[in-house]
Amino acid sequence: xxxxxxxxxxxxxxxxxxxxxxxxxxxxxxxxxxxxxxxxxxxxxxxxxxxxxxxxxxxxxxxxxxxxxxxxxxxxxxxxxxxxxxxxxxxxxxxxxxxxxxxxxxxxxxxxxxxxxxxxxxxxxxxxxxxxxxxxxxxxxxxxxxxxxxxxxxxxxxxxxxxxxxxxxxxxxxxxxxxxxxxxxxxxxxxxxxxxxxxxxxxxxxxxxxxxxxxxxxxxxxxxxxxxxxxxxxxxxxxxxxxxxxxxxxxxxxxxxxxxxxxxxxxxxxxxxxxxxxxxxxxxxxxxxxxxxxxxxxxxxxxxxxxxxxxxxxxxxxxxxxxxxxxxxxxxxxxxxxxxxxxxxxxxxxxxxxxxxxxxxxxxxxxxxxxxxxxxxxxxxxxxxxxxxxxxxxxxxxxxxxxxxxxxxxxxxxxxxxxxxxxxxxxxxxxxxxxxxxxxxxxxxxxxxxxxxxxxxxxxxxxxxxxxxxxxxxxxxxxxxxxxxxxxxxxxxxxxxxxxxxxxxxxxxxxxxxxxxxxxxxxxxxxxxxxxxxxxxxxxxxxxxxxxxxxxxxxxxxxxxxxxxxxxxxxxxx
Amino acid sequence: xxxxxxxxxxxxxxxxxxxxxxxxxxxxxxxxxxxxxxxxxxxxxxxxxxxxxxxxxxxxxxxxxxxxxxxxxxxxxxxxxxxxxxxxxxxxxxxxxxxxxxxxxxxxxxxxxxxxxxxxxxxxxxxxxxxxxxxxxxxxxxxxxxxxxxxxxxxxxxxxxxxxxxxxxxxxxxxxxxxxxxxxxxxxxxxxxxxxxxxxxxxxxxxxxxxxxxxxxxxxxxxxxxxxxxxxxxxxxxxxxxxxxxxxxxxxxxxxxxxxxxxxxxxxxxxxxxxxxxxxxxxxxxxxxxxxxxxxxxxxxxxxxxxxxxxxxxxxxxxxxxxxxxxxxxxxxxxxxxxxxxxxxxxxxxxxxxxxxxxxxxxxxxxxxxxxxxxxxxxxxxxxxxxxxxxx
Numbered sequence: 001x002x003x004x005x006x007x008x009x010x011x012x013x014x015x016x017x018x019x020x021x022x023x024x025x026x027x028x029x030x031x032x033x034x035x036x037x038x039x040x041x042x043x044x045x046x047x048x049x050x051x052x053x054x055x056x057x058x059x060x061x062x063x064x065x066x067x068x069x070x071x072x073x074x075x076x077x078x079x080x081x082x083x084x085x086x087x088x089x090x091x092x093x094x095x096x097x098x099x100x101x102x103x104x105x106x107x108x109x110x111x112x113x114x115x116x117x118x119x120x121x122x123x124x125x126x127x128x129x130x131x132x133x134x135x136x137x138x139x140x141x142x143x144x145x146x147x148x149x150x151x152x153x154x155x156x157x158x159x160x161x162x163x164x165x166x167x168x169x170x171x172x173x174x175x176x177x178x179x180x181x182x183x184x185x186x187x188x189x190x191x192x193x194x195x196x197x198x199x200x201x202x203x204x205x206x207x208x209x210x211x212x213x214x215x216x217x218x219x220x221x222x223x224x225x226x227x228x229x230x231x232x233x234x235x236x237x238x239x240x241x242x243x244x245x246x247x248x249x250x251x252x253x254x255x256x257x258x259x260x261x262x263x264x265x266x267x268x269x270x271x272x273x274x275x276x277x278x279x280x281x282x283x284x285x286x287x288x289x290x291x292x293x294x295x296x297x298x299x300x301x302x303x304x305x306x307x308x309x310x311x312x313x314x315x316x317x318x319x320x321x322x323x324x325x326x327x328x329x330x331x332x333x334x335x336x337x338x339x340x341x342x343x344x345x346x347x348x349x350x351x352x353x354x355x356x357x358x359x360x361x362x363x364x365x366x367x368x369x370x371x372x373x374x375x376x377x378x379x380x381x382x383x384x385x386x387x388x389x390x391x392x393x394x395x396x397x398x399x400x401x402x403x404x405x406x407x408x409x410x411x412x413x414x415x416x417x418x419x420x421x422x423x424x425x426x427x428x429x430x431x432x433x434x435x436x437x438x439x440x441x442x443x444x445x446x447x448x449x450x451x452x453x454x455x456x457x458x459x460x461x462x463x464x465x466x467x468x469x470x471x472x473x474x475x476x477x478x479x480x481x482x483x484x485x486x487x488x489x490x491x492x493x494x495x496x497x498x499x500x501x502x503x504x505x506x507x508x509x510x511x512x513x514x515x516x517x518x519x520x521x522x523x524x525x526x527x528x529x530x531x532x533x534x535x536x537x538x539x540x541x542x543x544x545x546x547x548x549x550x551x552x553x554x555x556x557x558x559x560x561x562x563x564x565x566x567x568x569x570x571x572x573x574x
Numbered sequence: 575x576x577x578x579x580x581x582x583x584x585x586x587x588x589x590x591x592x593x594x595x596x597x598x599x600x601x602x603x604x605x606x607x608x609x610x611x612x613x614x615x616x617x618x619x620x621x622x623x624x625x626x627x628x629x630x631x632x633x634x635x636x637x638x639x640x641x642x643x644x645x646x647x648x649x650x651x652x653x654x655x656x657x658x659x660x661x662x663x664x665x666x667x668x669x670x671x672x673x674x675x676x677x678x679x680x681x682x683x684x685x686x687x688x689x690x691x692x693x694x695x696x697x698x699x700x701x702x703x704x705x706x707x708x709x710x711x712x713x714x715x716x717x718x719x720x721x722x723x724x725x726x727x728x729x730x731x732x733x734x735x736x737x738x739x740x741x742x743x744x745x746x747x748x749x750x751x752x753x754x755x756x757x758x759x760x761x762x763x764x765x766x767x768x769x770x771x772x773x774x775x776x777x778x779x780x781x782x783x784x785x786x787x788x789x790x791x792x793x794x795x796x797x798x799x800x801x802x803x804x805x806x807x808x809x810x811x812x813x814x815x816x817x818x819x820x821x822x823x824x825x826x827x828x829x830x831x832x833x834x835x836x837x838x839x840x841x842x843x844x845x846x847x848x849x850x851x852x853x854x855x856x857x858x859x860x861x862x863x864x865x866x867x868x869x870x871x872x873x874x875x876x877x878x879x880x881x882x883x884x885x886x887x888x889x890x891x892x893x894x895x896x897x898x899x900x901x902x903x904x905x906x907x908x909x910x911x912x913x914x915x916x917x918x919x920x921x922x923x924x925x926x927x928x929x930x931x932x933x934x935x936x937x938x939x940x941x942x943x944x945x946x947x948x949x950x951x952x953x954x955x956x957x958x959x960x961x962x963x964x965x966x
Contacts, residue, residue, distance in 0.1 A: 015888055037836025
């Protein structure tokens with residue numbers, strides 16, 4: 001046969017086969033399955049619906065649920081079907097303006113898809129809607145998993161909260177849908193991907209009014225996959241105690257951690273806000289009040305507020321001096337007479353201490369001693385050691401928006417004050433005032449250096465075994481000297497109110513000056529000295545001296561933890 | 575003026591286009607219908623004009639047209655700030671250069687293949703592959719997966735028509751099968767084994783070496799390419815292979831299209847009475863999914879009639895390619911046939927849920943001026959071939 005005839009036949013037959021396939025397939029679709037498809041097409045009968053996955057629980061260290069889910073009723077509308085009267089009635093029942101409902105429903109581009117317009121409606125509202133549902137068109141009520149925070153305000157800043165996804169967030173990640181809840185703050189935000197789970201899809205048949213008739217057998221639904229639970233190291237009971245101890249104060253931050261591995265036990269910030277209120281969806285007015293509140297309840301003071309550390313910074317000046325071998329423990333300076341003259345300026349001490357060695361200067365928190373020590377060591381050495389210990393840097397905790405704080409160095413001071421910055425700036429730095437700013441969490445982490453022979457764990461809230469440590473290479477001799485002095489602070493120095501019977505507590509008081517009023521009261525302490533199991537860093541805003549307010553509360557926290565923890569080996573008695 | 579015009583060809587194309595105008599009215603309203611009608615009138619004039627020109631002109635013009643079309647695509651890739659970069663705007667008028675690139679590539683391939691008297695080795699295919707690959711890759715970058723793929727069937731049919739052995743072509747393009755199977759290592763392994771056996775018994779060293787090397791390479795490269803694809807392209811492919819795991823609604827579109835066609839049943843719901851089409855789950859209902867609306871409103875009756883017109887047109891083109899004595903004209907006509915055939919069956923396959931959604935318009939019927947004009951330009955050239963088919 002002629003070659004061109006063969007080619008002609010090959011192509012002709014291919015076309016015929018393809019034509020046959022198209023015909024066979026349309027016979028299948030239009031004749032054999034035609035009845036089914038006709039039924040489905042009648043009134044846009046099938047619809048796909050996303051089934052929201054329950055969020056993973058968040059558990060405290062003893063397995064107590066600190067965030068879980070509960071069922072809640074939602075209302076959704078189908079824009080293409082809803083009519084005027086229905087809208088009016090709905091607006092009345094839900095107490096949402098019609099324009100707001102329409103605005104909400106406009107986020108969904110396809111008018112045939114239902115959009116959730118209200119979450120967590122009350123039983124009263126539910127029954128009103130259910131009563132009228134036969135007259136309503138394009139309205140659906142359903143059950144969805146909602147976030148629930150059993151401890152409300154208490155754990156607000158660490159757990160954060162979930163809220164309805166914003167249009168901007170929707171654009172960024174197309175695996176979310178309109179009306180989804182998404183972590184907005186704290187652990188909920190940081191561990192969003194672990195907690196969120198995966199959407200399921202249901203294929204639903206609806207009638208002409210948009211009401212569900214049943215599921216479609218042809219397309220099987222995909223069940224949602226629940227998010228994973230988050231096991232944390234938080235100790236709810238201890239947090240509750242902390243909250244009780246701080247009852248009388250308006251603004252405070254408290255970090256308790258296990259100094260050996262950086263497990264966060266308490267991360268408390270006051271004032272807080274009940275995260276359950278976000279689940280309903282806040283009205284704009286409520287948001288405005290929340291954001292304009294001068295005491296900033298949305299702010300996690302433990303990781304995001306930075307304070308001058310005051311005298312709690314002195315041990316690190318001492319460490320810098322000892323580690324760099326510039327001074328020894330026996331080093332004495334000009335005795336403290338209550339004031340120190342530098343050129344025309346006078347720097348004061350809070351008391352007259354006389355001549356002190358290094359240890360006693362820490363124990364009694366003598367400012368004059370540290371002015372002289374600091375300026376002898378110099379800004380570069382102070383910066384080098386403090387930077388190694390983690391000041392001015394994020395601790396790496398598993399929470400969003402942690403602040404760096406400020407640790408000034410030579411270039412920082414030059415940028416800020418020009419070439420003529422003075423020894424006065426070093427004086428201030430030496431007693432933790434002036435330019436230096438630290439977050440309570442940073443300060444807590446810095447003190448773990450005395451527990452771990454110069455290593456500092458990265459703090460974490462999620463329960464894990466492989467804590468990351470970073471080494472500071474500060475000599476053990478220097479650490480031991482300062483640690484003994486810290487025991488002295490509580491035993492006989494400025495922190496005696498932090499004493500706990502039968503337990504040796506190490507710690508340091510701090511009084512942080514601030515331009516907005518009374519001093520902040522600080523205390524950092526850990527116990528038992530021989531084998532520390534808890535480290536507390538407490539800042540009570542505008543409460544006065546560290547020794548008089550923060551120290552006794554810290555003592556109570558330590559006592560409460562060591563006496564209540566199940567693996568307690570200390571028998572405490574007054 | 576109408577002497578020697580093959581009315582079977584232009585007639586069936588025009589009937590299809592008129593059906594298209596009707597369906598566009600039904601799915602998108604009078605506005606777009608008017609636009610399409612204007613385009614159709616212009617396109618028919620262009621086709622009739624082309625019919626009067628000697629086909630030989632295209633031999634000399636083809637490199638110019640080819641380069642010009644590449645240049646246009648290049649321009650939009652560089653200049654367009656709209657994504658995807660598919661359109662070039664002249665005031666009110668926006669053109670889709672990829673449509674004209676199809677026409678230009680057919681001419682260019684015909685030019686090269688006609689000049690080459692013998693096509694035997696892989697090396698003979700080097701330049702034809704390059705001619706087809708350049709516009710295809712440029713369009714792929716736009717990105718327009720639907721338009722980029724058309725160059726492969728055109729190349730295959732044209733080189734087959736020009737004398738390349740079918741088995742040789744199969745081996746040449748076997749890496750594509752390798753790529754398609756590489757999603758599962760097991761299927762790929764089975765395919766490679768079959769290929770090895772086939773090549774072994776074929777007893778041709780070059781085939782064996784080429785086949786093994788290219789297929790293995792493709793199997794290795796494919797996962798990398800997959801990762802560099804646009805998410806929506808990946809989703810379309812995933813949606814096709816497993817429609818149940820598809821939160822983005824690609825398979826939803828297929829399902830809705832199937833409902834539209836299936837609910838048309840024997841005679842359809844009647845013109846303008848489709849219910850699926852007016853809903854918004856077929857966003858491309860006047861372009862890529864116009865066939866499902868046709869199926870809905872005219873049922874299997876309508877589908878078979880439209881299909882018959884297509885088959886008749888394709889058959890006339892194929893016959894013309896066979897009867898034409900001039901080698902260039904013959905190969906070119908086969909290319910036009912391949913182009914229309916591929917898009918027709920691809921589009922129908924997609925709307926009926928047989929093939930993944932790739933965004934291929936239905937020739938002559940779908941809304942789109944560039945596609946319509948480009949198809950009618952090709953038809954015009956075929957008309958001039960038909961007028962001179964007895965000349966060498």
